[in-house]
Amino acid sequence: xxxxxxxxxxxxxxxxxxxxxxxxxxxxxxxxxxxxxxxxxxxxxxxxxxxxxxxxxxxxxxxxxxxxxxxxxxxxxxxxxxxxxxxxxxxxxxxxxxxxxxxxxxxxxxxxxxxxxxxxxxxxxxxxxxxxxxxxxxxxxxxxxxxxxxxxxxxxxxxxxxxxxxxxxxxxxxxxxxxxxxxxxxxxxxxxxxxxxxxxxxxxxxxxx
Numbered sequence: 131x132x133x134x135x136x137x138x139x140x141x142x143x144x145x146x147x148x149x150x151x152x153x154x155x156x157x158x159x160x161x162x163x164x165x166x167x168x169x170x171x172x173x174x175x176x177x178x179x180x181x182x183x184x185x186x187x188x189x190x191x192x193x194x195x196x197x198x199x200x201x202x203x204x205x206x207x208x209x210x211x212x213x214x215x216x217x218x219x220x221x222x223x224x225x226x227x228x229x230x231x232x233x234x235x236x237x238x239x240x241x242x243x244x245x246x247x248x249x250x251x252x253x254x255x256x257x258x259x260x261x262x263x264x265x266x267x268x269x270x271x272x273x274x275x276x277x278x279x280x281x282x283x284x285x286x287x288x289x290x291x292x293x294x295x296x297x298x299x300x301x302x303x304x305x306x307x308x309x310x311x312x313x314x315x316x317x318x319x320x321x322x323x324x325x326x327x328x329x330x331x332x333x334x335x336x337x338x339x
């Protein structure tokens with residue numbers, strides 16, 4: 131355990147490490163305690179249960195990933211006269227998907243896979259259902275703002291509608307990648323598919339795109 135890290139932070143770091151190395155189902159409380167250098171009792175004291183700790187670790191990981199992507203997108207965009215970054219939504223989508231796919235096959239692969247493992251015990255765990263229900267809106271709002279620039283505070287209905295669809299799409303893309311990475315679409319192909327869907331649903335003329 132790092133000397134500057136408190137027990138709670140050390141447990142979260144240890145849980146992330148275990149999720150990467152062993153996955154959600156195979157990680158035990160003893161694994162996390164060993165990886166964090168913190169006692170077993172501290173897990174209950176700070177989080178209530180091993181599952182609550184692992185869920186929080188996954189939630190933190192997604193938040194950290196989202197922050198990294200947003201910073202990258204800001205760097206890619208060209209600030210206008212007022213300092214706002216203008217990046218076309220489709221370009222943003224392609225950039226986010228590219229970074230996501232790269233992450234799925236990188237060192238943090240286990241943390242993405244752990245999110246899919248949550249679906250297995252979902253039906254039989256009230257604690258897990260409550261946790262996921264609580265983060266659904268945050269996830270959707272975050273994607274609506276990240277990909278479309280919709281401010282959930284200013285337009286909560288638009289953020290909820292668009293964000294929910296984007297979140298479902300995002301989860302589906304991840305699931306399909308883990309099912310068969312070789313057949314999974316690239317970021318460019320996903321973006322082209324989304325553009326074709328949008329044009330056909332809105333009746334837009336592809337020649338004018």
